[in-house]
Amino acid sequence: MxxxxxxxxxxxxxxxxxxxxxxxxxxxxxxxxxxxxxxxxxxxxxxxxxxxxxxxxxxxxxxxxxxxxxxxxxxxxxxxxxxxxxxxxxxxxxxxxxxxxxxxxxxxxxxxxxxxxxxxxxxxxxxxxxxxxxxxxxxxxxxxxxxxxxxxxxxxxxxxxxxxxxxxxxxxxxxxxxxxxxxxxxxxxxxxxxxxxxxxxxxxxxxxxxxxxxxxxxxxxxxxxxxxxxxxxxxxxxxxxxxxxxxxxxxxxxxxxxxxxxxxxxxxxxxxxxxxxxxxxxxALGSRPLAPAGREASDSLTGLTEAQLDSMYAPLVYLMGPGERGIYPPLTVEGKRAFLRQFWAKRDPTPGTAANEFEAVFYRTVAEADNRFHEGGASGVPGWRTDRGRIFIRYGAPDEVLDRPQAGSSRPYQVWKYTGRKPRKFIFLDTSLLGNYELIWTDERREPSRPDWQELLGSEALDDAQRF
CATH class of the missing domain: 2.60.40.3880 (Immunoglobulin-like)
Known part of the structure; x- marks a missing residue:
């Protein structure tokens, strides 16, 4: 312990x-x-x-x-x-x-x-x-x-x-x-x-x-x-x-x-x-039997190991409502399978068809975030769990990106701009100088900003980011 x-x-x-x-x-x-x-x-x-x-x-x-x-x-x-x-x-x-x-x-x-x-x-x-x-x-x-x-x-x-x-x-x-x-x-x-x-x-x-x-x-x-x-x-x-x-x-x-x-x-x-x-x-996972679901499972979750189910569940933190949080972890393996089926069934835009388009798009976006934003080497942080990965999954790919590598006293930073129906801007700073970009400011009220973001960014980079 x-x-x-x-x-x-x-x-x-x-x-x-x-x-x-x-x-x-x-x-x-x-x-x-x-x-x-x-x-x-x-x-x-x-x-x-x-x-x-x-x-x-x-x-x-x-x-x-x-x-x-x-x-x-x-x-x-x-x-x-x-x-x-x-x-x-x-x-x-x-x-x-x-x-x-x-x-x-x-x-x-x-x-x-x-x-x-x-x-x-x-x-x-x-x-x-x-x-x-x-x-x-x-x-x-x-x-x-x-x-x-x-x-x-x-x-x-x-x-x-x-x-x-x-x-x-x-x-x-x-x-x-x-x-x-x-x-x-x-x-x-x-x-x-x-x-x-x-x-x-x-x-x-x-x-x-x-x-x-x-x-x-x-x-x-x-x-x-x-x-x-x-x-x-x-x-x-x-x-x-x-x-x-x-x-x-x-x-x-x-x-x-x-x-x-x-x-x-x-x-x-x-x-x-x-x-x-x-x-x-x-x-103990597997120690509590699950009530019969009423039909045989024939979807893509059938046959997945517990580790694979857990990997599918983890990114759902970006979609879950308050009443869905905390239920999954203590469940049996079959309970986890049932939870995932029910989770996606509620979000299926075409419930009468075999495919769940929203689910497919979501996991493709998670995979893309992993590919683009993985931090820390082979044993590091998966891309979907990083700040850039979270914003990418929630709001999609930015329309414009200002990417500034380290120059002089400024640390590397990126500015993402969304120019669609609801304009948004996000500023990420490599605070560790190891490629780990942290969200330090945004005008999106649902996301956190650091109170000292201007000091972290520096005056020259601040002017550059604000002009973008």
């Missing part, structure tokens, strides 16, 4: 009891969890200045528990109702909202939708209850958990196991589907994340609430359900600033067999030892 940790200064802000809703993502249940079981996880953080506990609540809704709507819309839907009560049974919060999901996902084994909400409150005991009402059948599924708000400043928050961590960029202020925000970080989790033995990579996030600057030793370990330690990381000494901070890392869990585990962080402070833990799972 390997990881690279980092620390960030944490800011604490007072707030009243409130709730915020995030768009749903897709998750998979822990191994051993019943497909129809509603999962509920609460994670606590502390706000020292306000002496309040801030709680992130994650709810997993198994899609197998839903029925398809009878209006031929090929959709399923459910209603989420949230209630938070204090120790006197006084209801402090009641909130509800509706969610619609693609009905074709109901037959995908292990698929689930993730709901997320937040609340904050003073010291005390809170009962959180979530009710899911299936719009097709009227069936109501309930789950509840008890949250004890901190009575005083804790040494650390609860541990969060995450599927991914990313830093907020300039103008990047909104979490994506399946994410929540802590400080300048966006964390992706379902509350109970699951990796696969072939893609065994998860991470963690933990806040420490130090009243003074101190040096802390942090070590991670993975234990099985019986408490036996299976994997451990070497202790790392880190400096926690006054007021506290947060540590986060992504971990390589390769070699762990399928099962349920617990990730624990052991922190040795000058005054005490603190242990925080959270569950996660490893699924």
């Amino acid at each position: 390997k990881g690279n940790g980092s620390w960030r200064r944490g800011a604490c802000v007072a707030a009243a009891l409130w709730v915020g809703l995030a768009a749903s993502g897709a998750v998979a249940p822990l191994p051993g969890q019943e497909d129809g079981a509603l999962g509920l996880t609460a994670v606590r953080f502390y706000r020292p200045l306000a002496q309040q506990t801030f709680v992130e609540v994650f709810c997993q809704v198994p899609l197998a528990s839903l029925g398809a709507l009878a209006d031929r819309s090929r959709q399923a839907a459910y209603r989420v109702a949230v209630s938070v009560r204090d120790s006197t049974s006084l209801e402090l919060l009641r909130q509800s909202w509706d969610r619609t999901v693609d009905g074709s996902l109901l037959s995908v084994a292990g698929a689930a939708s993730a709901e997320h909400f937040q609340f904050a409150g003073p010291p005390g005991r809170y009962v959180v209850e979530v009710a899911i009402t299936d719009s097709a059948s009227g069936r109501v599924t309930r789950q509840r958990t008890v949250v004890t708000a901190y009575a005083q400043r804790p040494a650390a928050s609860d541990l969060v196991v995450v599927s991914a961590v990313r830093s907020a960029g300039a103008g990047d202020t909104a979490p994506r589907a399946g994410e929540f925000q802590r400080g300048s970080l966006f964390l992706e989790t379902s509350g109970r994340p699951v990796a696969t033995s072939e893609q065994a990579r998860l991470g963690y996030y933990l806040e420490l609430y130090a009243a003074r600057a101190e040096t802390v030793s942090v070590a991670g370990r993975v234990v099985d359900r019986g408490g036996k330690q299976l994997v451990a990381t070497s202790p790392q000494r880190i400096v926690v600033p006054v007021g506290g901070g947060a540590t986060t890392a992504m971990l390589d869990l390769s070699g762990l067999p399928p099962g349920r585990y617990r990730l624990e962080l052991v922190l040795d402070t000058p005054d005490s030892q603190v242990v925080r833990g959270a569950p996660f799972g490893i699924n």
Whole structure:
């Protein structure tokens, strides 16, 4: 198990009891969890200045528990109702909202939708209850958990196991589907994340609430359900600033067999030892049977290996909607095949014919991006994953290109211009001088720009790019 940790200064802000809703993502249940079981996880953080506990609540809704709507819309839907009560049974919060999901996902084994909400409150005991009402059948599924708000400043928050961590960029202020925000970080989790033995990579996030600057030793370990330690990381000494901070890392869990585990962080402070833990799972691909699709597969996906299916799935990140993200990785091989069939069937412009023209054009464009924009040699980054490859796939080949190799103090850069119905311009800079071009500025609002792009480009190159 390997990881690279980092620390960030944490800011604490007072707030009243409130709730915020995030768009749903897709998750998979822990191994051993019943497909129809509603999962509920609460994670606590502390706000020292306000002496309040801030709680992130994650709810997993198994899609197998839903029925398809009878209006031929090929959709399923459910209603989420949230209630938070204090120790006197006084209801402090009641909130509800509706969610619609693609009905074709109901037959995908292990698929689930993730709901997320937040609340904050003073010291005390809170009962959180979530009710899911299936719009097709009227069936109501309930789950509840008890949250004890901190009575005083804790040494650390609860541990969060995450599927991914990313830093907020300039103008990047909104979490994506399946994410929540802590400080300048966006964390992706379902509350109970699951990796696969072939893609065994998860991470963690933990806040420490130090009243003074101190040096802390942090070590991670993975234990099985019986408490036996299976994997451990070497202790790392880190400096926690006054007021506290947060540590986060992504971990390589390769070699762990399928099962349920617990990730624990052991922190040795000058005054005490603190242990925080959270569950996660490893699924075995091929271990969960897929419900029959109703017809024999005869398309191009038949006979492909799992690695080949994964290579077809990876570029779909540029096409997927929020409700489609995160479903594919934990599936069986046949589940992955079914997901890809359903994904492209929804996007077939001529469903009555054998060919899917949109799919064919997409994969031809990906192959062209790989051919043009591969970076870093034989073991480098595939062209479709580079910034230029992403823009090429999303917007097509540029109408005009200004290509400037290194001259004087300027680093190599390219300017792409689109002159069609919606004019666009993109500036790429070889920031490493190794042929790795990074998108540093664009007037396309859906793509990121670096706030320091003008300084990176330099005045002479800036004038040249702006005249183009």
